[in-house]
Amino acid sequence: MPAGDAFSARQQEDVVRAIRLARQQSDLPVSVYVGTxxxxxxxxxxxxxGALGDRAAGSVLVAVDPGARRVExxxxxxxxxxxxxxxxxxAAMTMTSAFQAxxxxxxxxxxxxxxxxxxxxxxxxxxxTP
Amino acid sequence: xxxxxxxxxxALRRAGLIATATSAxxxxxxxxxLATGPGRDGGSEPGDGFSVLETxxxxxxxxxAIFVGIALLVTAPSMARGPRYRPGLGWWAAPVWFxxxxxxxxxxxxxxxxxxxxxxxxxx
Numbered sequence: 347m348p349a350g351d352a353f354s355a356r357q358q359e360d361v362v363r364a365i366r367l368a369r370q371q372s373d374l375p376v377s378v379y380v381g382t383x384x385x386x387x388x389x390x391x392x393x394x395x396g397a398l399g400d401r402a403a404g405s406v407l408v409a410v411d412p413g414a415r416r417v418e419x420x421x422x423x424x425x426x427x428x429x430x431x432x433x434x435x436x437a438a439m440t441m442t443s444a445f446q447a448x449x450x451x452x453x454x455x456x457x458x459x460x461x462x463x464x465x466x467x468x469x470x471x472x473x474x475t476p
Numbered sequence: 477x478x479x480x481x482x483x484x485x486x487a488l489r490r491a492g493l494i495a496t497a498t499s500a501x502x503x504x505x506x507x508x509x510l511a512t513g514p515g516r517d518g519g520s521e522p523g524d525g526f527s528v529l530e531t532x533x534x535x536x537x538x539x540x541a542i543f544v545g546i547a548l549l550v551t552a553p554s555m556a557r558g559p560r561y562r563p564g565l566g567w568w569a570a571p572v573w574f575x576x577x578x579x580x581x582x583x584x585x586x587x588x589x590x591x592x593x594x595x596x597x598x599x600x
Binding site for chain 2: 361365376381382391395396399403411415417420426429434443
Protein backbone atom coordinates (compact mmCIF):
# COMPACT_ATOMS: atom_id res chain seq x y z
CA MET A 347 0.00 0.00 0.00
CA PRO A 348 1.76 3.18 -1.12
CA ALA A 349 1.10 5.82 1.51
CA GLY A 350 0.78 9.25 -0.08
CA ASP A 351 0.11 12.45 1.75
CA ALA A 352 -3.51 12.40 0.68
CA PHE A 353 -4.57 11.28 4.14
CA SER A 354 -3.26 11.79 7.62
CA ALA A 355 -2.31 8.72 9.62
CA ARG A 356 -5.61 8.70 11.45
CA GLN A 357 -7.62 9.07 8.24
CA GLN A 358 -5.71 6.18 6.69
CA GLU A 359 -6.45 4.16 9.77
CA ASP A 360 -10.18 4.89 9.37
CA VAL A 361 -10.19 3.60 5.81
CA VAL A 362 -8.10 0.54 6.68
CA ARG A 363 -10.41 -0.25 9.59
CA ALA A 364 -13.49 -0.04 7.36
CA ILE A 365 -11.87 -2.38 4.84
CA ARG A 366 -10.98 -4.82 7.62
CA LEU A 367 -14.52 -4.71 9.02
CA ALA A 368 -15.96 -5.42 5.58
CA ARG A 369 -13.78 -8.48 5.32
CA GLN A 370 -14.52 -9.71 8.83
CA GLN A 371 -18.26 -9.10 8.94
CA SER A 372 -19.32 -9.79 5.37
CA ASP A 373 -16.32 -11.62 3.91
CA LEU A 374 -16.18 -8.87 1.32
CA PRO A 375 -12.74 -7.97 -0.06
CA VAL A 376 -12.76 -4.24 -0.77
CA SER A 377 -9.99 -2.32 -2.47
CA VAL A 378 -9.95 1.47 -2.38
CA TYR A 379 -8.14 3.61 -4.92
CA VAL A 380 -7.89 7.37 -4.46
CA GLY A 381 -6.31 9.25 -7.32
CA THR A 382 -6.90 10.52 -10.81
CA UNK A 383 -8.84 8.30 -13.22
CA UNK A 384 -7.48 9.34 -16.58
CA UNK A 385 -9.60 9.35 -19.69
CA UNK A 386 -12.88 7.52 -19.38
CA UNK A 387 -13.19 7.10 -15.64
CA UNK A 388 -15.33 3.97 -15.88
CA UNK A 389 -12.90 2.26 -18.25
CA UNK A 390 -9.96 3.21 -16.04
CA UNK A 391 -11.75 1.87 -12.98
CA UNK A 392 -12.44 -1.43 -14.78
CA UNK A 393 -8.76 -1.62 -15.72
CA UNK A 394 -7.77 -1.01 -12.09
CA UNK A 395 -10.22 -3.68 -10.99
CA GLY A 396 -8.66 -6.10 -13.47
CA ALA A 397 -5.26 -5.31 -11.98
CA LEU A 398 -6.36 -7.03 -8.77
CA GLY A 399 -5.57 -10.26 -10.63
CA ASP A 400 -6.86 -13.54 -9.27
CA ARG A 401 -8.95 -11.93 -6.59
CA ALA A 402 -10.63 -9.49 -9.00
CA ALA A 403 -13.73 -11.61 -9.59
CA GLY A 404 -14.54 -11.75 -5.89
CA SER A 405 -13.50 -8.19 -5.04
CA VAL A 406 -15.04 -4.76 -5.01
CA LEU A 407 -13.03 -1.78 -6.15
CA VAL A 408 -13.94 1.70 -4.96
CA ALA A 409 -12.17 4.25 -7.16
CA VAL A 410 -12.38 7.88 -6.09
CA ASP A 411 -11.13 10.77 -8.20
CA PRO A 412 -11.28 13.83 -5.95
CA GLY A 413 -10.06 16.17 -8.70
CA ALA A 414 -12.71 15.18 -11.24
CA ARG A 415 -15.24 14.52 -8.43
CA ARG A 416 -16.11 11.04 -9.58
CA VAL A 417 -16.69 7.77 -7.75
CA GLU A 418 -16.64 4.44 -9.54
CA UNK A 419 -17.60 1.24 -7.76
CA UNK A 420 -16.68 -1.93 -9.66
CA UNK A 421 -17.96 -5.29 -8.47
CA UNK A 422 -16.45 -8.49 -9.81
CA UNK A 423 -18.69 -11.05 -11.55
CA UNK A 424 -18.75 -13.30 -8.48
CA UNK A 425 -19.39 -10.65 -5.90
CA UNK A 426 -22.08 -9.07 -8.04
CA UNK A 427 -24.46 -11.83 -7.00
CA UNK A 428 -24.23 -10.68 -3.40
CA UNK A 429 -23.94 -7.00 -4.10
CA UNK A 430 -26.24 -5.77 -6.83
CA UNK A 431 -25.85 -2.50 -8.67
CA UNK A 432 -28.60 -0.84 -6.65
CA UNK A 433 -26.69 -1.46 -3.42
CA UNK A 434 -23.53 -0.17 -5.05
CA UNK A 435 -25.41 2.95 -6.11
CA UNK A 436 -26.61 3.53 -2.56
CA ALA A 437 -23.05 3.20 -1.25
CA ALA A 438 -21.87 5.64 -3.92
CA MET A 439 -24.49 8.14 -2.77
CA THR A 440 -23.38 7.70 0.83
CA MET A 441 -19.87 8.58 -0.24
CA THR A 442 -20.70 11.56 -2.44
CA SER A 443 -22.79 13.20 0.26
CA ALA A 444 -19.75 13.15 2.55
CA PHE A 445 -17.38 14.20 -0.24
CA GLN A 446 -19.51 17.25 -0.93
CA ALA A 447 -18.79 18.35 2.61
CA UNK A 448 -15.06 17.81 2.05
CA UNK A 449 -14.82 14.67 4.18
CA UNK A 450 -12.89 12.32 1.92
CA UNK A 451 -11.73 9.64 4.34
CA UNK A 452 -14.99 9.60 6.29
CA UNK A 453 -17.00 9.22 3.09
CA UNK A 454 -14.83 6.34 1.91
CA UNK A 455 -15.04 4.58 5.27
CA UNK A 456 -18.82 4.98 5.41
CA UNK A 457 -19.20 3.85 1.81
CA UNK A 458 -17.13 0.72 2.40
CA UNK A 459 -19.20 -0.07 5.48
CA UNK A 460 -22.40 0.46 3.48
CA UNK A 461 -21.13 -1.98 0.85
CA UNK A 462 -20.32 -4.50 3.55
CA UNK A 463 -23.76 -4.12 5.09
CA UNK A 464 -25.48 -4.78 1.77
CA UNK A 465 -23.23 -7.72 1.00
CA UNK A 466 -23.94 -9.30 4.36
CA UNK A 467 -25.41 -12.74 3.65
CA UNK A 468 -28.89 -12.91 5.18
CA UNK A 469 -29.14 -15.46 7.93
CA UNK A 470 -31.30 -18.36 6.82
CA UNK A 471 -33.45 -19.17 9.81
CA UNK A 472 -35.05 -22.37 8.53
CA UNK A 473 -32.04 -24.51 7.66
CA UNK A 474 -30.85 -25.28 11.19
CA THR A 475 -34.28 -25.82 12.76
CA PRO A 476 -35.96 -29.18 12.22
CA UNK B 477 -58.29 59.57 28.89
CA UNK B 478 -57.80 62.69 26.85
CA UNK B 479 -54.64 62.71 24.79
CA UNK B 480 -52.42 65.67 25.50
CA UNK B 481 -51.19 67.55 22.51
CA UNK B 482 -47.46 68.07 22.61
CA UNK B 483 -46.06 70.79 20.41
CA UNK B 484 -42.61 70.17 18.87
CA UNK B 485 -41.15 73.09 20.78
CA UNK B 486 -42.12 71.86 24.24
CA ALA B 487 -40.92 68.31 23.44
CA LEU B 488 -37.50 69.71 22.54
CA ARG B 489 -37.38 71.74 25.74
CA ARG B 490 -38.29 68.65 27.77
CA ALA B 491 -35.51 66.61 26.15
CA GLY B 492 -33.00 69.40 26.86
CA LEU B 493 -34.11 69.57 30.48
CA ILE B 494 -33.77 65.80 30.97
CA ALA B 495 -30.30 65.76 29.37
CA THR B 496 -29.09 68.61 31.59
CA ALA B 497 -30.54 67.04 34.72
CA THR B 498 -28.95 63.64 34.02
CA SER B 499 -25.48 65.03 33.40
CA ALA B 500 -25.75 67.24 36.47
CA UNK B 501 -26.67 64.20 38.59
CA UNK B 502 -23.70 62.24 37.30
CA UNK B 503 -21.33 65.14 38.00
CA UNK B 504 -22.69 65.54 41.54
CA UNK B 505 -22.17 61.82 42.16
CA UNK B 506 -18.59 62.09 40.91
CA UNK B 507 -17.71 65.12 43.05
CA UNK B 508 -15.67 63.20 45.68
CA UNK B 509 -13.42 61.83 42.93
CA LEU B 510 -12.69 65.31 41.68
CA ALA B 511 -11.92 66.66 45.14
CA THR B 512 -8.15 66.06 45.01
CA GLY B 513 -7.64 67.80 41.69
CA PRO B 514 -7.00 66.42 38.26
CA GLY B 515 -4.70 63.37 37.89
CA ARG B 516 -4.01 63.04 41.56
CA ASP B 517 -5.84 60.70 43.93
CA GLY B 518 -5.52 60.98 47.67
CA GLY B 519 -2.30 59.27 48.82
CA SER B 520 -1.06 58.54 45.35
CA GLU B 521 2.62 58.92 44.61
CA PRO B 522 3.06 58.87 40.85
CA GLY B 523 6.50 57.79 39.61
CA ASP B 524 8.30 58.91 36.50
CA GLY B 525 6.35 58.91 33.26
CA PHE B 526 7.06 56.47 30.45
CA SER B 527 9.68 57.33 27.88
CA VAL B 528 8.63 57.15 24.24
CA LEU B 529 10.16 53.69 23.85
CA GLU B 530 8.45 52.35 26.97
CA THR B 531 5.13 53.76 25.83
CA UNK B 532 5.53 52.12 22.45
CA UNK B 533 6.46 48.83 24.13
CA UNK B 534 3.50 48.71 26.50
CA UNK B 535 0.83 50.14 24.27
CA UNK B 536 1.91 48.82 20.85
CA UNK B 537 4.40 45.98 21.35
CA UNK B 538 2.54 44.00 24.00
CA UNK B 539 -0.91 44.16 22.31
CA UNK B 540 0.69 43.21 19.00
CA ALA B 541 2.42 40.25 20.64
CA ILE B 542 -0.87 39.10 22.18
CA PHE B 543 -2.58 39.50 18.80
CA VAL B 544 0.08 37.45 17.02
CA GLY B 545 -0.01 34.79 19.74
CA ILE B 546 -3.77 34.32 19.46
CA ALA B 547 -3.57 34.26 15.65
CA LEU B 548 -0.91 31.55 15.85
CA LEU B 549 -3.00 29.52 18.28
CA VAL B 550 -5.91 29.68 15.85
CA THR B 551 -4.02 28.79 12.68
CA ALA B 552 -1.43 26.34 14.05
CA PRO B 553 -3.66 23.21 14.16
CA SER B 554 -4.76 23.49 10.53
CA MET B 555 -1.20 24.33 9.43
CA ALA B 556 0.09 21.24 11.21
CA ARG B 557 -2.60 19.11 9.56
CA GLY B 558 -1.52 20.19 6.10
CA PRO B 559 -3.76 20.90 3.13
CA ARG B 560 -7.14 19.23 3.26
CA TYR B 561 -9.48 18.26 0.48
CA ARG B 562 -11.97 20.91 -0.57
CA PRO B 563 -14.45 20.14 -3.33
CA GLY B 564 -13.74 22.11 -6.46
CA LEU B 565 -10.15 23.06 -5.62
CA GLY B 566 -8.50 20.14 -7.41
CA TRP B 567 -6.39 17.31 -6.08
CA TRP B 568 -2.69 17.42 -5.30
CA ALA B 569 -1.70 14.12 -3.71
CA ALA B 570 -0.15 11.02 -5.19
CA PRO B 571 -2.54 8.11 -5.82
CA VAL B 572 -3.22 5.87 -2.84
CA TRP B 573 -4.39 2.30 -3.20
CA PHE B 574 -5.65 0.56 -0.09
CA UNK B 575 -5.62 -3.22 -0.35
CA UNK B 576 -4.33 -3.00 -3.90
CA UNK B 577 -1.90 -5.18 -5.87
CA UNK B 578 1.69 -5.33 -4.63
CA UNK B 579 3.22 -3.83 -7.75
CA UNK B 580 0.44 -1.49 -8.80
CA UNK B 581 2.09 0.04 -11.89
CA UNK B 582 2.92 -3.27 -13.54
CA UNK B 583 -0.37 -4.81 -12.51
CA UNK B 584 -2.37 -2.00 -14.09
CA UNK B 585 -0.30 -2.03 -17.28
CA UNK B 586 -0.62 -5.77 -17.81
CA UNK B 587 -4.18 -6.13 -16.58
CA UNK B 588 -7.21 -6.80 -18.70
CA UNK B 589 -10.23 -4.75 -17.80
CA UNK B 590 -12.91 -6.58 -15.84
CA UNK B 591 -15.90 -7.72 -17.87
CA UNK B 592 -19.17 -9.09 -16.60
CA UNK B 593 -18.94 -7.14 -13.38
CA UNK B 594 -21.27 -4.49 -12.11
CA UNK B 595 -21.18 -1.49 -9.88
CA UNK B 596 -22.15 2.13 -9.90
CA UNK B 597 -20.86 5.55 -10.85
CA UNK B 598 -21.53 8.81 -9.15
CA UNK B 599 -20.28 12.37 -9.18
CA UNK B 600 -20.47 15.20 -6.74
